Amino acid sequence: MNTLMIKALAFAAVLIIATLVVVKQMNIDLSDPINMITMLGAVAIAVLTFGVAAKYVNQMKTDKAEGELAEENWDGIGEYKNELPSGWAYSFLGTLIWAMWYWTVGYPLNAFSQIGMWNEEVKAYNAKFEETHKNADLETLQQMGESVFLVQCAPCHGETGDGLSGKAQDLGIRMSKEQILYTIENGSDQLGYEMGAMPPMMAQGEDAKAIAEYIAGGMKGEQPAAFAACASCHGEDGKGNNGMSPSLADYDDAVISHVLQHGKKGQIGKMPSFKTMLTPVQEKALAVYIRSLSN
Amino acid sequence: MQSHAALEYDYSVAKLFTYTTILFGFVGMLIGTFIAAQLAFPELNYWMGEYGTFSRLRPLHTNVVIYGFTVSGVFATFYYSAQRVLKVSMAESNFLMFVGKLQFVLYVILAAGMVVSLLMGYSSSKEYAEMEWPLDILTVAVWVLWGIVMFGLIGLRREKTLYISLWYFIATFLGVAMLYLFNNMALPTYFFSGGLGNIMHSVSMYSGTNDALVQWWWGHNAVAFVFTVPIIAMIYYFLPKESGQAIYSYKLSLLSFWGLMFVYLWAGSHHLLWSTVPDWMQSMGSIFSVVLILPSWGSAINMLLTMKGEWNQLTENPLIKFMVLASTFYMLSTLEGPIQAIKSVNAIAHFTDWIPGHVHDGVLGWVAFMIMASLFHMAPRMYKREIYSKKLMDAQFWLQITAVVLYFTSMWIAGITQGMMWRAVDEYGNLMYSFIDTVAVLNPYYTIRALAGVLYLTGFLMFAYNMYKTMTASRKIEAEPQFRSPMA
Amino acid sequence: MFHWLEKNPFFFAVGVFVVIAFAGLIEILPNFAEASRPVAGLKPYTVLELTGKNIYKKDHCIACHSQLIRPFKAETDRYGQYSLSGEYAYDRPFLWGSKRTGPDLHRVGNYRTTEWHENHMWDPKSVVPQSIMPAYKHYFTNIADIETAYAEAVTVKNVFKTPYGDEFQPTKEAWEAHKPIVLAEAKAIADDMKNKDVKEAVANGQIPEIVALIAYLNRLK
Numbered sequence A: 001m002n003t004l005m006i007k008a009l010a011f012a013a014v015l016i017i018a019t020l021v022v023v024k025q026m027n028i029d030l031s032d033p034i035n036m037i038t039m040l041g042a043v044a045i046a047v048l049t050f051g052v053a054a055k056y057v058n059q060m061k062t063d064k065a066e067g068e069l070a071e072e073n074w075d076g077i078g079e080y081k082n083e084l085p086s087g088w089a090y091s092f093l094g095t096l097i098w099a100m101w102y103w104t105v106g107y108p109l110n111a112f113s114q115i116g117m118w119n120e121e122v123k124a125y126n127a128k129f130e131e132t133h134k135n136a137d138l139e140t141l142q143q144m145g146e147s148v149f150l151v152q153c154a155p156c157h158g159e160t161g162d163g164l165s166g167k168a169q170d171l172g173i174r175m176s177k178e179q180i181l182y183t184i185e186n187g188s189d190q191l192g193y194e195m196g197a198m199p200p201m202m203a204q205g206e207d208a209k210a211i212a213e214y215i216a217g218g219m220k221g222e223q224p225a226a227f228a229a230c231a232s233c234h235g236e237d238g239k240g241n242n243g244m245s246p247s248l249a250d251y252d253d254a255v256i257s258h259v260l261q262h263g264k265k266g267q268i269g270k271m272p273s274f275k276t277m278l279t280p281v282q283e284k285a286l287a288v289y290i291r292s293l294s295n
Numbered sequence B: 001m002q003s004h005a006a007l008e009y010d011y012s013v014a015k016l017f018t019y020t021t022i023l024f025g026f027v028g029m030l031i032g033t034f035i036a037a038q039l040a041f042p043e044l045n046y047w048m049g050e051y052g053t054f055s056r057l058r059p060l061h062t063n064v065v066i067y068g069f070t071v072s073g074v075f076a077t078f079y080y081s082a083q084r085v086l087k088v089s090m091a092e093s094n095f096l097m098f099v100g101k102l103q104f105v106l107y108v109i110l111a112a113g114m115v116v117s118l119l120m121g122y123s124s125s126k127e128y129a130e131m132e133w134p135l136d137i138l139t140v141a142v143w144v145l146w147g148i149v150m151f152g153l154i155g156l157r158r159e160k161t162l163y164i165s166l167w168y169f170i171a172t173f174l175g176v177a178m179l180y181l182f183n184n185m186a187l188p189t190y191f192f193s194g195g196l197g198n199i200m201h202s203v204s205m206y207s208g209t210n211d212a213l214v215q216w217w218w219g220h221n222a223v224a225f226v227f228t229v230p231i232i233a234m235i236y237y238f239l240p241k242e243s244g245q246a247i248y249s250y251k252l253s254l255l256s257f258w259g260l261m262f263v264y265l266w267a268g269s270h271h272l273l274w275s276t277v278p279d280w281m282q283s284m285g286s287i288f289s290v291v292l293i294l295p296s297w298g299s300a301i302n303m304l305l306t307m308k309g310e311w312n313q314l315t316e317n318p319l320i321k322f323m324v325l326a327s328t329f330y331m332l333s334t335l336e337g338p339i340q341a342i343k344s345v346n347a348i349a350h351f352t353d354w355i356p357g358h359v360h361d362g363v364l365g366w367v368a369f370m371i372m373a374s375l376f377h378m379a380p381r382m383y384k385r386e387i388y389s390k391k392l393m394d395a396q397f398w399l400q401i402t403a404v405v406l407y408f409t410s411m412w413i414a415g416i417t418q419g420m421m422w423r424a425v426d427e428y429g430n431l432m433y434s435f436i437d438t439v440a441v442l443n444p445y446y447t448i449r450a451l452a453g454v455l456y457l458t459g460f461l462m463f464a465y466n467m468y469k470t471m472t473a474s475r476k477i478e479a480e481p482q483f484r485s486p487m488a
Numbered sequence C: 001m002f003h004w005l006e007k008n009p010f011f012f013a014v015g016v017f018v019v020i021a022f023a024g025l026i027e028i029l030p031n032f033a034e035a036s037r038p039v040a041g042l043k044p045y046t047v048l049e050l051t052g053k054n055i056y057k058k059d060h061c062i063a064c065h066s067q068l069i070r071p072f073k074a075e076t077d078r079y080g081q082y083s084l085s086g087e088y089a090y091d092r093p094f095l096w097g098s099k100r101t102g103p104d105l106h107r108v109g110n111y112r113t114t115e116w117h118e119n120h121m122w123d124p125k126s127v128v129p130q131s132i133m134p135a136y137k138h139y140f141t142n143i144a145d146i147e148t149a150y151a152e153a154v155t156v157k158n159v160f161k162t163p164y165g166d167e168f169q170p171t172k173e174a175w176e177a178h179k180p181i182v183l184a185e186a187k188a189i190a191d192d193m194k195n196k197d198v199k200e201a202v203a204n205g206q207i208p209e210i211v212a213l214i215a216y217l218n219r220l221k
């Protein structure tokens, strides 16, 4: 091999190695077929282009132009009657035959459908997922919840779940005083609980304020008497009567699931529904993760 | 040699388009460098209100480099070389001379209208077809005038056989005419609503998937018939002319040409892989893209073989260096493109920076290199002066090669990384990265690309300066040089 | 030597034209009618949404955003159901894009809200600190051109039979009659927003561009 070729291939190698290093840093799984084919493609581009170009440029050094000149001449430009370079000619013929074959035989027999491929991909994946996480422990769920949260929820709730200075729910607390007052005043009918709607104005004035402070404070200390109006539905402990209505004390699985299914429009603003975007396991994982934020 | 001694070629139109090539080249690359910097430093979006955001400037960049720089370059080299390979002078026909100058005037109006209207936000938002309908009509007029000159000169020709460059110029004319027309079909809403609303606004004749097919039938072939075919016309003329070497193989020229014509159009649907276009159309685009490697490489190899045994020219003449490197960058983009057109690879590459990487291998390493080399070759003949500075040209060459390498390696790595990050799942099978993670990781590569832009732009300024000095101040030459361009 | 065709420019040109033309016919025509059929239940854009779409076009959001969800699990997990041809039947032009500097937006209406867009278009970094998207503060003061959108609706109704109601007529009077409907739709959006100037403008019968753009983004589902 001559030096030019060595340099060309060395450049190709550096480029490929740099790509591999960067990709590996991002924890990419190169055994995934799509990733693998892409990397092979990249290798082919670099090696073939630089290799073949080096081969021909090298001929400028070592070879001599010759052949029989055609009689035509344009503005001093002549033309040799040389034959086709055979490597080129056979490759062209080969690819043309391959294309015709693919077109008339290969593709019709294969009958690829991209939607079919998606269905299979998702089916296989879901089966595996359910199998793996049938009995996931809390720690696994919490980590899984965090990863879903960062992708789907962080744009509104912030990477730490703090609600980006009031732009969305601060998930470190169950609810703020303002939110509770707002709900007391307006009632609520959107989360799809079995009990249905909560009527407006179940408490007023000082009573409402006291209740709001009590709930926002984490339902600790002495319960204001007026809370009785709420207890009939939310339970004495505010935990929602076994899922009949939302828990006011904490983010239990039911609250998260109802919010994700139905979305919520409240004092802060609107939270979209994620009905079609998340699986039941992911909802559960999110609940575990969100609970971890307030601890 | 003696054959054209009697003929005085007339370069007045070629000169006019040379000026616009340099002007729009500079403006387009300045904007390119600026938008590259905006992605690395987003604060740069706010320097001139709504007119300075990345999103307003990006189409301005593409339109100015395509319809300003490249198309001017095509016209300039056409008006220069067509006379010579046909052995007729523009001066022989007052009519053609008039049409040529009219074409230039309309072209300048068109280009100015394009810049202003895109800045103002008049856009049909179809890539490479952004100009609104009044400018589309003007484009057609400019194109038709060019066709009149082209076929007029051919009609008057003394050289019976059309030289290879002309095959490619004719194909450029026909290909763009057909595709541009179909893709820009739109209804101006003002005339269909009893005079309501803005008169510039139009609505596409096609919708959804059909619009996508027509758009990329054009978009892909804008690449073919603006960035490839006329540039091949240039290299087939200017490389043998500058080097004095005969074309290596007529057969290779012939098969590459017809192969390219036949295959190119089939490949358009590689821009629509995994979309809602039927599977069979996508596969067709994929397959023919791979076939396309060979007619593309055919021209490049023919050029490299033409230089067989001429190593000394390569080392001594920077113009030859530009053209040989252009051939190899052409090979790079025409292998990279087909590989990106393989469906599995496209699943990663599409929508990522690997695509602009591929684009700029072609446009910086091939298109712009060839245009600059061609204008350098033309200058001593048009202005009867030697090229102002060989040293400067050499420095420009190394600066711009560095820039292209930085551009394509950074975008290559950025694109592959981002494409794989979008697909990556964690151990639980959930998406591993939020979208913004995949943006943040690109910052270093965007910075490198912006630097590449600065280098390339500096090189272009050196080119512009060298040309300017060649036109005005360098040493006069007596006789026209037959091959190698004289330079100080 | 074999230079026959190259001595006959006319046949040469015809040859080139035929060779480049027919690929397009084979690839585009067979599917044309099928591909223009809308999915069941698809409604044409309202005039306000069309106005927003024109703003999206004017500012080339397509430069950074795609509207095409490909059928890969990673993509449907991130953005929702893969895109269907019939969903684009009223998209003139199509806005699939070819570069995702920012995320896909084909179903962004499912998982983002008016308030969020308001914050985000005003200052993307306020919600996504590492964002490189430009802020579009001028949308909060520029007044949107709803009349042109109406003209577009009338045009596509008459020429392409896009199913707009009979009240869409190419006359000034019909437009004046339709205007209050557009304003009402704008008001519903402005009610969810916080920016005072925007609310005030809408109350005064003017629609800032941001309102129309959000109407369009919310429609993307």
Ligand code: HEM
Pocket (backbone or CB within 6 Å): B127, B219, B223, B227, B228, B267, B270, B271, B289, B290, B292, B293, B296, B330, B333, B334, B335, B336, B337, B338, B340, B341, B346, B349, B350, B351, B355, B358, B359, B361, B362, B363, B366, B367, C098
């Ligand atoms: C054999 C020849 C070529 C093939 C098969 C090819 C193929 C491709 C493919 C597959 C894409 C990406 C589509 C996507 O996923 O978004 C692409 C994009 C592009 N290529 Fe090539 N390419 C070729 C040569 C070239 C050359 C020589 C140039 C320019 C000098 C070029 C310029 C472009 C441009 C401008 C785009 C971007 C289109 C867009 O806006 O999305 N290509 N090409």
Ligand code: HEM
Pocket (backbone or CB within 6 Å): B028, B029, B030, B032, B033, B034, B035, B036, B037, B058, B061, B062, B065, B066, B069, B070, B353, B355, B356, B359, B360, B363, B364, B367, B368, B449, B450, B452, B453, B454, B456, B457, C063, C098, C099, C101
């Ligand atoms: C100084 C040199 C240049 C720089 C720094 C530059 C930079 C850029 C940038 C940043 C983009 C947008 C990429 C994105 O959206 O991610 C772009 C797009 C583009 N540029 Fe350039 N550019 C340069 C020169 C040129 C030239 C000379 C041409 C053509 C002759 C060209 C043709 C294009 C095209 C066709 C696109 C659209 C690609 C696509 O949509 O995929 N550029 N350029």
Ligand SMILES: [Ca+2]
Pocket (backbone or CB within 6 Å): B124, B129, B130, B131, B132, B133, B136, B184
């Ligand atoms: Ca147009």
Ligand SMILES: [Ca+2]
Pocket (backbone or CB within 6 Å): B127, C098, C099
């Ligand atoms: Ca693009």
Ligand SMILES: [Cu+2]
Pocket (backbone or CB within 6 Å): B219, B220, B221, B223, B267, B268, B270, B271
């Ligand atoms: Cu293409």
